[in-house]
Amino acid sequence: MLRIDIFTRKSLGILSIVLLSFVWSARSEAHVLLETPQAVQGTAYKAVFRVPHGCHGLPTTALKIDIPDGIAGAKPMPKPGWTLSLTKGQKGANSVTWSGGSLPDDEYDEFVVMTHVSVTLAPGATVYFPAVQTCGDETESWTEILQPGQAMGDLKHPAASLHILAAAGMPPSIITAGSLTIATPWLRATPNGAKVAGGYLSITNKGSESDRLISATLPVAPKGAIHEMSMDNGMMRMNELPDGLEIKPGETVILKPGSYHIMFEDLSEPLKQGDMVEGTLTFAKAGKVNVTFKVGGIGEQAPPQGDAGGMDHMHMH
Numbered sequence: 681m682l683r684i685d686i687f688t689r690k691s692l693g694i695l696s697i698v699l700l701s702f703v704w705s706a707r708s709e710a711h712v713l714l715e716t717p718q719a720v721q722g723t724a725y726k727a728v729f730r731v732p733h734g735c736h737g738l739p740t741t742a743l744k745i746d747i748p749d750g751i752a753g754a755k756p757m758p759k760p761g762w763t764l765s766l767t768k769g770q771k772g773a774n775s776v777t778w779s780g781g782s783l784p785d786d787e788y789d790e791f792v793v794m795t796h797v798s799v800t801l802a803p804g805a806t807v808y809f810p811a812v813q814t815c816g817d818e819t820e821s822w823t824e825i826l827q828p829g830q831a832m833g834d835l836k837h838p839a840a841s842l843h844i845l846a847a848a849g850m851p852p853s854i855i856t857a858g859s860l861t862i863a864t865p866w867l868r869a870t871p872n873g874a875k876v877a878g879g880y881l882s883i884t885n886k887g888s889e890s891d892r893l894i895s896a897t898l899p900v901a902p903k904g905a906i907h908e909m910s911m912d913n914g915m916m917r918m919n920e921l922p923d924g925l926e927i928k929p930g931e932t933v934i935l936k937p938g939s940y941h942i943m944f945e946d947l948s949e950p951l952k953q954g955d956m957v958e959g960t961l962t963f964a965k966a967g968k969v970n971v972t973f974k975v976g977g978i979g980e981q982a983p984p985q986g987d988a989g990g991m992d993h994m995h996m997h
């Protein structure tokens with residue numbers, strides 16, 4: 681008798697675990713998510729938000745979507761039976777709300793916003809569209825954003841996320857100009873009001889003659905001088921190299937924090953981590969070479985990673 685009792689309790693336990701996971705998977709499908717969770721930088725993107733459920737059985741009566749920075753020109757698609765309202769930002773809508781409709785819990789619908797993905801969003805970045813779903817007096821907030829170290833499954837109410845992909849024909853991270861190969865151009869982000877920024881990259885000379893990196897510019901910095909660091913009475917000093925930096929045949933020269941670097945001056949705007957910034961390098965022989973600098977953190981010591989690191993892993997396919 682006792683045996684049977686234990687057996688029954690055990691199977692009840694298993695049954696309830698099975699039931700719980702059923703409820704969990706049904707709930708996780710109830711998230712307000714994007715139909716296509718990836719978009720190419722610099723292109724139009726049709727954001728289709730799927731609403732597969734109401735709130736705890738109640739019909740959905742309103743949906744508000746916040747448009748993240750870098751997603752420009754947001755234009756919502758009207759829906760029959762719903763009233764559209766939006767708050768306007770400098771570049772299209774900041775938030776969009778459909779209200780006044782009624783979407784039963786057991787029906788499914790889609791809410792569409794036409795957008796444009798800015799080129800300032802770096803490939804590998806993730807942007808979030810927090811959503812608030814209203815069902816009469818109840819609301820469900822789909823606003824949680826993945827923090828470092830978290831997995832998607834840790835979030836009970838995740839915001840819809842969009843993964844940014846590199847544009848086809850985007851400058852690759854390795855550029856060849858004549859006999860020079862230039863790799864991983866990057867900048868350090870700057871605090872507001874800073875007038876100078878460090879630029880870094882590596883240059884390999886595969887030719888038979890030496891070349892010199894003489895100067896560089898950014899759209900926000902008209903002057904970029906080449907500096908070296910040296911010890912002077914136990915103090916680290918920066919000196920400008922008036923003739924630029926020589927890259928001898930067969931040599932690779934690495935510009936990095938604490939060593940050779942480009943010092944961009946007279947910054948008109950701060951550099952923000954994650955941005956991609958077009959720049960021009962001037963070499964004595966190879967001439968002007970356009971590169972795209974990726975902006976890393978303020979104190980970063982090494983080139984920022986493209987697709988690796990942090991939360992980007994969670995969105996690998």
Ligand SMILES: [Cu+2]
Nearest residue numbers: 907918941943
């Ligand atoms: Cu310097």
